[in-house]
Every structure is written in C-alpha cells, then in structure tokens.
Amino acid sequence: MKKFIRACITCIIAGIALVGCSKDDDFVSTYSERQEKAFALFNGTWADIQFSNLSGGELGSLLPDPDLIVFGTHFDKEIEVTRDDYMNGQEHLYYAQGECTYRAFDIVDEVYEDIECYYFINSDADYMALYDKETNQRYKGFDMDIQSETRIVLHDPNLTLPYIFVKQ
Incomplete structure (x- = not known):
C-alpha cells in the first residue's frame, strides 16, 4: 500500500511540474x-x-x-500588413513593428499635419521606414544612426542634411 501511495504522490508531483512548463509561456523574441x-x-x-x-x-x-515623432505601441512580434486584391487575393504590403505619429510642421499654414504611421526597422537597426496607416504607403524612409539614448540621426536620401531627432 505504501508503494502505491508513493507512486500516486510521485505522479501528482510530476503532473504539477509538467503543467507549469508550458511552451506558450516562454516568449522568444524574433528581433535582433x-x-x-x-x-x-x-x-x-x-x-x-x-x-x-x-x-x-x-x-x-x-x-x-520642429517635426516630431511620437512613438506609441510596440509589437512583441512584427505584424504583416496586407491588402485584399480582387485578382490576386491577399497581397503582402510590408511588416510593422509598432505604431507612431509623425507630426510634420507645415511652414506655409503654420500648423502640424499628423500622419498616423507604422514603423519598421531592419535587423541591423540602421534603416527605418514609416508607413502611412491610412494609405498603406511608405511615408518616409531613413538611414538611421542611433548616437545615444537621446539622439537619433535620420537621413532621408532625398535631402543633403540629416534630421537630428532628440528625445523630449
């Protein structure tokens, strides 16, 4: 009888240990x-x-x-943004890793234009793309140089000088 009770206790302990070790709980980032x-x-x-x-x-x-970038939600894993096309079905557009708002200052009207965006950076973290949520088109693309925790240099290939963004 004692052997049977020990076997039952051992099975219960093993069962509790297995329940606590779910692979769903172990999140592994896909980011570099x-x-x-x-x-x-x-x-x-x-x-x-x-x-x-x-x-x-x-x-x-x-x-x-100044132009402003206001970063919002960051995604634990990148999401695929697609569109439905009549002839081709669902088409891949781009991957998004988080949300932001690009606030571009209009010099003529002296007002801000807010562009709700998704952002994506490559695995080397030296390129950033911003995609307009409304149109699903790339809004801006930058070569990126993170110089410190408070300073990021973003170079638009269409401009000679880079944007220098500092944390507010």
Missing part, C-alpha cells in the same frame, strides 16, 4: 539584439533640431517648429 536596443528608445516624443527653431543657432528664431 540591435533592434531590441532601438525599440527600447522608441517611446515618447522625439523632435528634430536640425531643421527647426530648436537648433539653438543664431537663425533659430527664423526656423519653423
């Missing part, structure tokens, strides 16, 4: 180490100091208000 470091910075508001009155130079008062 460099991406994870970049994502750790992607929160709050970042402002451009290169092309704005935040530049601090003598002509700073003549420059417009």
Whole structure:
C-alpha cells in the first residue's frame, strides 16, 4: 500500500511540474539584439533640431517648429500588413513593428499635419521606414544612426542634411 501511495504522490508531483512548463509561456523574441536596443528608445516624443527653431543657432528664431515623432505601441512580434486584391487575393504590403505619429510642421499654414504611421526597422537597426496607416504607403524612409539614448540621426536620401531627432 505504501508503494502505491508513493507512486500516486510521485505522479501528482510530476503532473504539477509538467503543467507549469508550458511552451506558450516562454516568449522568444524574433528581433535582433540591435533592434531590441532601438525599440527600447522608441517611446515618447522625439523632435528634430536640425531643421527647426530648436537648433539653438543664431537663425533659430527664423526656423519653423520642429517635426516630431511620437512613438506609441510596440509589437512583441512584427505584424504583416496586407491588402485584399480582387485578382490576386491577399497581397503582402510590408511588416510593422509598432505604431507612431509623425507630426510634420507645415511652414506655409503654420500648423502640424499628423500622419498616423507604422514603423519598421531592419535587423541591423540602421534603416527605418514609416508607413502611412491610412494609405498603406511608405511615408518616409531613413538611414538611421542611433548616437545615444537621446539622439537619433535620420537621413532621408532625398535631402543633403540629416534630421537630428532628440528625445523630449
């Protein structure tokens, strides 16, 4: 009888141990180490100091208000953005890793235009793309150089000088 009770107790303990070891609980990131470091910075508001009155130079008062990137939700794993096409069915558009708002200052009207975006950065964390949620088109693409926890240089290949965004 004692052997039977020990066997039952052993089975119960083994069963409890197996219940606690579910693979669903062990989340493994699909992002590279460099991406994870970049994502750790992607929160709050970042402002451009290169092309704005935040530049601090003598002509700073003549420059417009800064463009802003306001980072929102970051996704634990990237999501695929698709569209339904009549002839081709569901088509892949791009991958998104989080949400943000790009606030572009319109110099003529002196107002901000808010573009709700998804962001994507490559595995080397040296390129960032912003996709307009409304149109599902790429809004901006930048070569990215993260210089510190508070300074990111984003270079648009269509411009000579880079944007310099600092954490606000």
